Amino acid sequence: MRPVLDTDVRIEYHTIHGYRRAYRIAGSGPALLLIHGIGDNSSTWDEVIPTLAQHYTVIAPDLLGHGLSDKPRADYSVPAFANGMRDLLVVLGHSKVTVVGHSLGGGVAMQFCYQFPRFAERLVLVAAGGVTRDVNxxxxxxxxxxxxxxxxxxxxxxxxxxxxxxxxxxxxxxxxxxxxxxxxxxxxxxxxxxxxxxxxxxxxxxxxxxxxxxxxxxxxWRGQVVTMMDRCYLTERLPVLLIWGDEDTVIPYQHALLAHSAIPHSELETFTGCGHFPFRSDPERFAKLVIDFIDRHDAVVFDPVNWRHLMSEGQRPEEFVGDDETVEAVLEAIEDGRSAT
Incomplete structure (x- = not known):
């Protein structure tokens, strides 16, 4: 029998709060958390995990109610999913992590960074939900x-x-x-x-x-009911990478431009001709982008004084980037009555 290599993907389980949670894990080094979208599961990352695992401890959970995890009659809200990610990381012994979230998982990733800023080192949003009401x-x-x-x-x-x-x-x-x-x-x-x-x-x-x-x-029936836009300003010190396919028919590409406007320091990478799953359309490019992004940006260290200052100051629309139409759309998304909690 050949030995198991660090980059070999293993499916493991932990029971937390009485429910079995499944996750894929591979590699060693700094923790990298991959959060899938609605109805999907951690296998969606199969083509990028081996490459990423050459550099990091890659943890790709099946969200509760998805994949091989238990499916109880439970709370499936975005904050509840963020709690589940924190709990799994604690059980696995990781207190710092770069978070990558796709679609619904992008909203969960953003919420995770808001709820548990001491854990978050960097953030990658992939065709993320939670920008405007628009959705397929x-x-x-x-x-x-x-x-x-x-x-x-x-x-x-x-x-x-x-x-x-x-x-x-x-x-x-x-x-x-x-x-x-x-x-x-x-x-x-x-x-x-x-x-x-x-x-x-x-x-x-x-x-x-x-x-x-x-x-x-x-x-x-009216579209997305929660938003990340009202908390974007809290990412001021957090390195943020946005990845989107310009032919996404689930979460429109326009949302990438609005998120980039609301997070002025963010980087935006567009996958031309790709839809809602850029990491599956071009896994090699996706993995290289994530690795390069992490290499170029030091992990943010949580500063409670700065966090208090940001929350006291609130959103600063004058710092939004983009043309007038884009900025106006960002303001409309923030003021349309939706909330992240």
């Missing part, structure tokens, strides 16, 4: 009372394979003359393989129930 209309539909019946249909034999085949067929369709690229079948189904993969996991009744509880905590 399908998620708005699934948040409504008819969602249970819609998800129940996924359990019927042949439904998921049919969806997969239909999505592949439409995604491969040639561009229709005169139809803008923004609404072409190819672009609308840019992430079809990953989205169908996520849907396939929802055939399990406990998984679909947990998914609905999670979705309804962050989305209703």
């Amino acid at each position: 209309p399908a998620l708005r539909l699934v948040s409504t009372p008819v969602a249970h019946e819609i998800l129940t249909m996924l359990r019927l034999p042949g439904v998921v394979p049919a969806l997969r085949l239909g999505a592949r067929t439409l995604a491969a369709a040639p561009r229709i003359p005169g139809v803008p690229n923004a609404v072409s079948p190819r672009r609308l189904l840019n992430d079809h393989e990953d989205l169908v993969r996520v849907l396939g996991d929802l055939t399990d009744p406990t998984a679909s129930s947990a998914f609905l509880r999670t979705l309804r905590a962050v989305v209703d």
Whole structure:
């Protein structure tokens, strides 16, 4: 038997507060926490973990209600997920971490840095939720009372394979003359393989129930109901990297520009032609970006005096960057009645 290398990915489990939590772990060195999106699981990071594990201890949990973790009738709010990340890190013996969050996981990552600033060294937001209300209309539909019946249909034999085949067929369709690229079948189904993969996991009744509880905590028929924009100013000393695909049909690319405006010191990396999963579309580039970002930025050390000053001062709109239209959109997102808690 060959020895297990540091970069070999292991699936491990810990029971915390009575619930089993699964996580992938690999590597050694400083801790790097990867948080997946709604309905997904830690396997979504499989193509980037081995490279990242050459430099860091990579921890990729299955959020409660997702993947191999337990799926109780529980609190699936963004703050609750942030608590779960803190608890897992404490159990694993890590008190400092660079956090990478995708989609819902981006909102959880931002909330984690707000709730537990002493833990956070750097922050990477990947197609993150929590900017404006805008979100894919399908998620708005699934948040409504008819969602249970819609998800129940996924359990019927042949439904998921049919969806997969239909999505592949439409995604491969040639561009229709005169139809803008923004609404072409190819672009609308840019992430079809990953989205169908996520849907396939929802055939399990406990998984679909947990998914609905999670979705309804962050989305209703009007769109996203929580925001990170009202706390962006608290990242003033925290190194922040934004990564987005410019053809994202789940969380629009415009959100990247607004987040970059509200976090003026942030870096924005655009994956041209990519959709909602840039780390799966180009895992090599993604891993290199994260490694370079960490190498170039020293870990922030929590300063309680500065934290108190920031919270006392509050948001400073005059520091937002971008054109007038972008800044106005940021102000609207902050003032539209949503909150991070």
